Amino acid sequence: MFGTFRGEKFLKLEFLISAILLMSALVFSFESKKYKIDSTIEKNYEQLVVFKDLCAKLGKSGGSQTEILDVITGLNTLKEGDFVLKGDVELTLASAYVKLGDTQKAKDILGYLAGNGDDTITRADAVMTLAMRYINNEKSPSAAIAILEKYRSYFKGYRTDEYYLTLALQYNDVGNPVTAAQYISLASYIPENYTELYKRLTTLNWANYTRENKLKIIAMFYRLGLLKDATDLIGQYIAEFNPHPKEAETLLLELVTQTTKPYVADLLDRLAKNPQYQTVAEEMKPFLSDSAGNLQSDSAKVRGAYYYGLLSGLSGIKSYNSSLAMQYYSKFLEGDIDLDYAKKNLTLAIRNLLAYKKYADITNITMQTYRKLGIENGPDGIEKGISFWNGYSLYRYGKYDLALKEFEKSIAARPDDYFAENAKEYIQKVLKEQKLSLEEYLSRLEYLYITVTDANRKLFYAKVLFAFRNGYGKEILREKIIDLISKQSYNPIYTYTDDLIRAFQMNANYTKFVIYMRIGFEDKAKAILSSAGINDPLVQQFFILREYISYRNFDYAASFMWEETRDSSLNDNFAFLPKDLRMLYYPQPYDGEVQMALSRIINDQIDKNLIYAIIRAESLYMPQARSYVGAKGLMQLMPATANWMSASLLGKKDVDLYDTGLNILLGTAYLSDNIKAYGYISAIAAYNSGYSIIKKTKERYSPDNELILMEIIPYKETRDYIIKILRNYYRYSDIYESEPLKVKSPPVKAII
Incomplete structure (x- = not known):
């Protein structure tokens, strides 16, 4: 027995030594190739x-x-x-x-x-x-x-x-x-x-x-705008x-939501004569007029599109109407509902109800929607924002257990997002009301994660835990989450691994790839990736971005950075990508200039990550960026604003806004003044669109706090801008492992 034990121990040691030698050989081989490329x-x-x-x-x-x-x-x-x-x-x-x-x-x-x-x-x-x-x-x-x-x-x-x-x-x-x-x-x-x-x-x-x-x-x-010809082909x-009929409905719905020209009515009239398509044709006709008559349709998609049109009309500073929103959404719930339109329509209804503090109505219609979709008892929500606002409304009425579940749904949808961070904050408020510690709560979550057998619920608990964890524990959960996701469905972004990077770096054409990237031949670089079996456009984007960032070519990297803001699949899974890849999308290339600005501008509501969040949103790190309205540089300052800030801070005007240090200093000073004057979220909104719309929204609706203010700002561009800045900020904080700022905002008491 003793001899066998010694033999097993020796074999394990031998295997470990072999693995170390193999890894060393691979590292040496790549370093040798890297040296050769650099030399070439x-x-x-x-x-x-x-x-x-x-x-x-x-x-x-x-x-x-x-x-x-x-x-x-x-x-x-x-x-x-x-x-x-x-x-x-x-x-x-x-x-x-x-x-x-x-x-x-x-x-x-x-x-x-x-x-x-x-x-x-x-x-x-x-x-x-x-x-x-x-x-x-x-x-x-x-x-x-x-x-x-x-x-x-x-x-x-x-x-x-x-x-x-x-x-x-x-x-x-x-x-x-x-x-x-x-x-x-x-x-x-x-x-x-x-x-x-x-x-x-x-x-x-x-x-x-x-x-x-x-x-x-x-x-x-459709894509080419040939709607008359598309109508003929349909x-x-x-x-x-x-x-x-369901396939015909899909084709026609796309048509009637894009044009109401007479040729569409002609097609619908012809189809209505065919018993097979009579119902489909008739349910499309309300889209062709402004009639407020009831829609006669059992189709979830048709009804969803119709009520989306009605709810979309309830926007603008003077257009929020909680009564009409409830009326339209209640009608929408009377028939079958489509998940995509439930998401769109419920979001619009909630925005109207928030404007008038109708928290009970928010909970009522959200729970009705869950029941209609058959998800009232499951871990899945409809959309992260909907889950958050339902949780918020439940919290306001002291329904803490239900609120906790909704906040967890918001986190699981995208753990590194704006709504997730606010949900984490409100979970701690719920725990305080329940006289529970965060450690007790996380221990319960961990127990559920370990013991549950359902794969969806296991993934749900893992994502919520992931949002709260730090350090090594977070990295272990990241690997577990990727494994769970990969077992459910194939996602090519998870093929971007160290092994794939090393394999490509050892490819015979890798040297050419790097050289093509350095001289701006991007199409040829993509062709080399394809020849190496790397065909997914998003994974190709990772490799190309890696090269651009390595030599600080932000002008070329910008298009890839912009794509990240629009790709929902990439955003939903971003938190689980390798850290070095996330750092490519969220680099810190101007640390000296940022630290200098922070040393001059004393404000405990600003840190390095917030400045980078603004830079990323405004210029995608391009020092020479210029907008169509004349804003310049990394933080996109208007010359008039810059002159005002420069005269106050530096005692001079007409400074070079393409100078990275000066632009960051003046932009940070401007942001600081806005935060002191208006508050955190209002300052971010004002940075984008000025304070006028914020002031009007506050005066008209008197929102309870800045979170609600952000949601009911009537301009989609401003709402999206705030969410983008805060998402950037929380991602920077996560990637570079720094504690987010404790934003000063008034607490909200429960309504009991």
Whole structure:
């Protein structure tokens, strides 16, 4: 027994040593490759700068022979050396010869690269350039078609839409509209200048498309604003396939919510004569008039869209109406309800009720909605804001156990969000009323998380616990949550792991990827990711953002940062992403300037994370940012505001607002003055839209606190801005593990 034990112990030790050696080898291998990449870039740095300049000079050249010859000489010099991007040099050289008029040399270079380029990207570029040469200069669409068809395998994931559109145009020109229509229908994006061609070809070839393609074409017609033509195609589609009334309803609902033109009424009248679609057609007709008559429909989606239109009218500083909101929403609840419209309509109704402090009505309609959707006893809410405001209303009436459940739902929906942070605060208020400590509450949650067998409830409790935990315990929960989510459904964002990063960094084309990123060839960088099997657009975005942030190229990173604010899937799962990825989206690139501003502006309601939250929302970290109204720099200051702050703080005017240090100092001072004058949330709103709308909302509705004030501000842009700033702030606090500020706001007593 003793010998066996020693043997097992020895094997475990041996395995551990092997694992350490393997990891060390991988780290050494990557560090060696990183050194090689850095050395390659350093070695080629001057040539890369020269190449980029030559490309720019060729692009701007007006055709001067001397300029073009200079470019050709420079490119030939790069070609003859051991420059790392020789294929790209040859492509550019071909373009230069075209401009010079030496078309044969250009064709020879392109023909060679098409079959013998260094990689698929270079070969695809050569083929497309050669095809465009045949089209524009030799007026030979047949030659263009031949070479594009020959090398079609090059265009999988790279210049794909361009490939389809070019072939469609050329087949159309040679009198083959059927093949042209097949190619144009494959494109996922149709540029404006192709709209008429797309319309003509797809309409002409309609009979030859599959049912799936026809639905895709109708959707594209909507996207292109071809509503009259979409109406005609919907009529043809229904006549041809006799789809289920629910499918017809979906198609028609999209139409009637976009246009009320007479041609829509004509289609509905025709469909009403068909017994199969009579009900569907009749339930759409109220959308075509402003009649306030009752909607006659059993369809959840149709009814949802109809009452959404009515509730949307109850907005604006003088338009909130709690009685009408209750009337419309109660009518909405009388039939079947659709989850998406329940979310939209209940949010609008709650906003009206908050304006008039109708907390009991909020709880009443929310609980009715839960029952209608069959979720009154489950862990899922409808939407994080709805759960929070229902919890808040229940708390006001002393229904603490029910309030606690609603606040937990708000947290579980998105644990690092504005509503989640406020829900955490109110949970602690509930616990105080119940004479329970936070530790006791979390212990109970942990017990439920460990013992519950239902996967949805386990994930729910894990997310709530995650929001309260810090340090190592939080990281363990993060891994557990990702595992639970992955078991329920595939989400490609969780494939972005250290293993994937290391595998790509060891890819033969990784050096080229980095170089393409450094010189701004983003499409080619994406093509390299695709060739490495990294095809998901969001995961590609992670890799590209990583490179931009590594060398502080915020001008190029900005579009990816902006996308993060709009992608609900990314936002809902953001808290569970690896820390280094979250830091890419929320960097701290101006620490010296921020610390200097904080040392000058003394205000315990401002910290580093709040300044970065404003910078992210206002300029996405771009020092040279300028808005269409003239706001400048990182914190987007108007010159008049900056002059006023600068005269007070620095004793001078007309400072350079593109100076990062000055912009942050003056922006911080302006924010500080607003907080002192108006309060925390009001100051954030005023930073975006001025104080006038805040003042009017306070005077008209006298909200109980700033949370309600934020929710009932009638301007969606201002509401969204406040939520964005505070979400940014809480994410910064979480990522960099700093305690959020204790915002000073008056406590709210329960109504008992």
